[in-house]
Amino acid sequence: MALIKLSELSYGQTAALKEIKINGIQRRRLLDFGFIKDSEIRVAQRSPLGDPTAYWIKGALIALRKEETDHIFVEIIKHDKVNL
Amino acid sequence: MSTTCAMPNNIVRTREQVFQINLSKTHHESVIALAGNPNTGKSTIFNALTGLNQHTGNWPGKTVKRMEGKFRFHDRHYRLIDLPGTYSLLSTSTDEEIARNFVLFGKPDVTVVVVDSTCLERNLNLVLQIAQITNNVILCCNLIDEAKRKSISVDQKSLEQDLGIPVVLTSARSGDGLDELKQKIEALAMGQIRPQPFAVSYPHALKEPVETMTSSLRELFPTLPNPAWVAMRLLDGDEKIKEALASPELLPSLLNNDSNLTSENRIVPSNPSVNKIFNMADQLSQSVRPVMHDLFVESLFEDAQRITRRAVVKKNGVRIWDNSLDRFLTSRVFGIPAMLILLSVVFFLTIEGANIPSQILADWLFQIEDLLDQAFNYLNAPWWLTGFIVHGVYRGLAWVISVMLPPMAIFFPIFTFLEDFGYLPRVAFNLDRLFKWSGAHGKQALAMGMGFGCNAAGVIATRIIDSPRERLIAIITNNFVPCNGRWPTLIMLASLFVAAAFPSALSSVAAASTIVFITLFGVLITLLVSKFLSTRTSLRGESSFFQIELPPYRRPQFFRIFYTSLIDRTLLVLWRAIVMAAPAGGLCWLLANIYIGQYSLFAHAANFLQPLGQAIGLDGVILLAYIIAIPANEIIVPTIIMGYMAAGQMTELDSDFELKQLFVQNGWSVMTAVSLMLFSLLHYPCSTTTMTIWKETRSVKWTVVSNLLPLSIAFAVCFIVAQTWPLLF
Ligand SMILES: Nc1nc2c(ncn2[C@@H]2O[C@H](COP(=O)(O)OP(=O)(O)OP(=O)(O)O)[C@@H](O)[C@H]2O)c(=O)[nH]1
Ligand SMILES: [Mg+2]
Numbered sequence A: 001m002a003l004i005k006l007s008e009l010s011y012g013q014t015a016a017l018k019e020i021k022i023n024g025i026q027r028r029r030l031l032d033f034g035f036i037k038d039s040e041i042r043v044a045q046r047s048p049l050g051d052p053t054a055y056w057i058k059g060a061l062i063a064l065r066k067e068e069t070d071h072i073f074v075e076i077i078k079h080d081k082v083n084l
Numbered sequence B: 001m002s003t004t005c006a007m008p009n010n011i012v013r014t015r016e017q018v019f020q021i022n023l024s025k026t027h028h029e030s031v032i033a034l035a036g037n038p039n040t041g042k043s044t045i046f047n048a049l050t051g052l053n054q055h056t057g058n059w060p061g062k063t064v065k066r067m068e069g070k071f072r073f074h075d076r077h078y079r080l081i082d083l084p085g086t087y088s089l090l091s092t093s094t095d096e097e098i099a100r101n102f103v104l105f106g107k108p109d110v111t112v113v114v115v116d117s118t119c120l121e122r123n124l125n126l127v128l129q130i131a132q133i134t135n136n137v138i139l140c141c142n143l144i145d146e147a148k149r150k151s152i153s154v155d156q157k158s159l160e161q162d163l164g165i166p167v168v169l170t171s172a173r174s175g176d177g178l179d180e181l182k183q184k185i186e187a188l189a190m191g192q193i194r195p196q197p198f199a200v201s202y203p204h205a206l207k208e209p210v211e212t213m214t215s216s217l218r219e220l221f222p223t224l225p226n227p228a229w230v231a232m233r234l235l236d237g238d239e240k241i242k243e244a245l246a247s248p249e250l251l252p253s254l255l256n257n258d259s260n261l262t263s264e265n266r267i268v269p270s271n272p273s274v275n276k277i278f279n280m281a282d283q284l285s286q287s288v289r290p291v292m293h294d295l296f297v298e299s300l301f302e303d304a305q306r307i308t309r310r311a312v313v314k315k316n317g318v319r320i321w322d323n324s325l326d327r328f329l330t331s332r333v334f335g336i337p338a339m340l341i342l343l344s345v346v347f348f349l350t351i352e353g354a355n356i357p358s359q360i361l362a363d364w365l366f367q368i369e370d371l372l373d374q375a376f377n378y379l380n381a382p383w384w385l386t387g388f389i390v391h392g393v394y395r396g397l398a399w400v401i402s403v404m405l406p407p408m409a410i411f412f413p414i415f416t417f418l419e420d421f422g423y424l425p426r427v428a429f430n431l432d433r434l435f436k437w438s439g440a441h442g443k444q445a446l447a448m449g450m451g452f453g454c455n456a457a458g459v460i461a462t463r464i465i466d467s468p469r470e471r472l473i474a475i476i477t478n479n480f481v482p483c484n485g486r487w488p489t490l491i492m493l494a495s496l497f498v499a500a501a502f503p504s505a506l507s508s509v510a511a512a513s514t515i516v517f518i519t520l521f522g523v524l525i526t527l528l529v530s531k532f533l534s535t536r537t538s539l540r541g542e543s544s545f546f547q548i549e550l551p552p553y554r555r556p557q558f559f560r561i562f563y564t565s566l567i568d569r570t571l572l573v574l575w576r577a578i579v580m581a582a583p584a585g586g587l588c589w590l591l592a593n594i595y596i597g598q599y600s601l602f603a604h605a606a607n608f609l610q611p612l613g614q615a616i617g618l619d620g621v622i623l624l625a626y627i628i629a630i631p632a633n634e635i636i637v638p639t640i641i642m643g644y645m646a647a648g649q650m651t652e653l654d655s656d657f658e659l660k661q662l663f664v665q666n667g668w669s670v671m672t673a674v675s676l677m678l679f680s681l682l683h684y685p686c687s688t689t690t691m692t693i694w695k696e697t698r699s700v701k702w703t704v705v706s707n708l709l710p711l712s713i714a715f716a717v718c719f720i721v722a723q724t725w726p727l728l729f
Helices: A025-032 B015-019 B042-050 B094-106 B117-133 B144-149 B156-163 B178-189 B205-219 B227-235 B241-246 B271-285 B289-311 B320-328 B335-377 B381-421 B424-437 B444-453 B455-464 B466-479 B487-501 B502-537 B558-595 B601-615 B620-628 B634-648 B656-665 B670-682 B687-697 B702-728
Strands: A013-020 A040-046 A053-057 A060-063 A070-079 B029-036 B067-073 B076-082 B109-117 B139-142 B152-154 B167-169 B312-316 B546-549
Touching: A025 B289, A025 B546, A040 B320, A070 B620, B029 B042, B029 B117, B029 B178, B042 B067, B042 B076, B042 B094, B042 B109, B042 B139, B042 B178, B067 B178, B067 B656, B076 B178, B094 B241, B109 B117, B109 B178, B117 B139, B117 B144, B117 B152, B139 B178, B144 B152, B156 B167, B156 B205, B156 B289, B156 B312, B167 B178, B205 B227, B205 B271, B205 B289, B227 B241, B227 B271, B227 B289, B241 B271, B241 B487, B289 B312, B320 B335, B335 B381, B335 B424, B335 B487, B335 B502, B335 B656, B381 B444, B381 B487, B381 B558, B381 B634, B424 B502, B424 B546, B444 B455, B444 B466, B444 B502, B455 B466, B455 B687, B466 B502, B466 B670, B466 B687, B466 B702, B487 B502, B487 B634, B487 B656, B487 B670, B502 B670, B502 B702, B558 B601, B558 B620, B558 B634, B601 B620, B601 B702, B620 B670, B634 B656, B670 B702, B687 B702
Parallel strands: B029 B076, B029 B109, B109 B139, B139 B167
Antiparallel strands: A013 A040, A013 A070, A040 A053, A053 A060, A060 B546, B067 B076, B152 B312
């Protein structure tokens, strides 16, 4: 399946993390949060102003800006029924 | 690449100096460190064991300084160290350095890693790292009650078996499991148990270089307890580890058994051979360095996942109210309005609630002033003594107490409640986009939150911001958040002048709205100044990333809220105000009663400042008060009052009405009140905050900037208001 940017993932979809095209300390921090290959990730909530977005990963809620999620690539593995 | 240590050889610093580990350790005392991810309850455990009251809060990064405390168990003494939270020992980012250095070089006898049981896998990542450095580790799975609520069960036995270290399940808030924790600490400190931590598997691509390095290290440092780990760090280019290996003073901290080696028989490898190792690391890592960090973390997580799978059972489909609440409090439609309403409600409750107690306190304290006055007269005290003590010092104090105590005693508990509930990081999340626009860091909002209480605390809280550029911006702009020293001034002015223009049923609402407005204006100025600093000055730069963990909402701890907000915050601030108000009251009285020619010193100075004051909608007395009250914002209004009263206009001030009369007699209008509120919001940080800024930045330049920049903005804004107001009204 094709890879999409994490920023394009929508609410209700579950994806597997595939690639992080960010380097340096930010990359290390993401790794520490559990952003490693094949981790499952879900959109939890977008900020009222549209950015950042909070994601569920490894049981924690992590908020990231779009600048970052544009460089993280994921593969959608599941569509949930969205009940808002 | 040069591999020599960055430190000049002729200056020998001890590891205590380099890593700021000042431990006065006595012989029969064991040192216990509390490490772990942020927001897992380390400080809560610290408080429970030591009986101290280190502040806790439901957001990552609450603790930014190392705290020490003591406890006794079975007649043994322990020194407990509460460390700031850290996600890993590998990232070498500044905010994690305190914890990392302590675990690495402080060599605690026992390291308790406190983890969040609801999020075990990610937390184990750190546990595995620490267990590689030291064998004396205890895993403390905290927040077990929360795990239960989320239908997550943790198997203690399985973890103990897989990790090879003692494991305790605790719920620090209720105290469950803490006895067992103490027992295990004791057993480990006394050497009754000897953990054999699980050895992490090194990723395939790293096996060879790690093994080669390890065997060379073993030859050179036969007593190094963790050569494989040191090899990993050298391959990764870790400067701190290099520094430690190259320095004879630091080396012992990497060797476990320095205590039984005297300095004579301790073999210190010569510099050339150490350099050879560094060169070797550089060569071996050339091919792997770009990916080795990834590989290593991935393999850690693989281990963590395997261990977690065996130990944790999670029932699916449990509905958690957190998520629904977040969908409301941070939602597109309601997020921002909810925030504003919440802010207004807090101010409304503060103003409305403080009204009557303030009045009662004032009546009471001014009655005492009358009694004091009579007593002094009865004792035939000279007029100047009565004046100085009763009408100067005492009156200043009475005013500060009656005006400041009630609002603080209401505002702080509510604020602490929201902090403990977990709302603060949501505010940062909601507002991040604005901060990004201004080139600042989203976590600046958290530091601003702390600034509501006290700007000095806000400045210290900026430590959670990694990038020095963004941290400086956060430090310089923290002043624009009105602190508790300024709330009473704002509340009083809003109630006396703005609210008075509304029908009395609405007056509290009007006052609260005014304060919300002033606060938002402070946020606006913060954003504009940040934008200016990050586009036009040497602090130029793009906003870096924003990565923050949003903690689950937690039921606040009422007793602790009560304690931290009333005892630690309210009384402390009040005490500070009293200490400052008394001398200022005295000084005022002296200035007002020493005459040169026809006028008092006070009048001379006030007259001199009058034109400047008037240009910005204030007057000479107010500006003079700001100069006298530089040490503490709290005493601005009392100083102004003393200034006016010294001019001999009025002696009694026991109601709001008379207070307003006094101001009006001295030429105040609504515009004066608005200008003064703006001036109070903007002017400059108090002397305590300025000291803190200097301590945090170690830079005279930035300390001066953080004072002069706000001051010029205050003058500019007030000038504009004063010049346009007459045109509008
Ligand atoms: N329900 C529950 N809440 C807890 C427990 N332990 C701590 N908390 C809460 O978790 C939050 C974080 O606690 P702290 O003790 O400040 O956490 P910390 O690890 O010191 O955090 P940092 O200093 O930011 O690293 C607070 O709101 C505590 O009241 C527990 O066992 N159960
Ligand atoms: Mg803490």
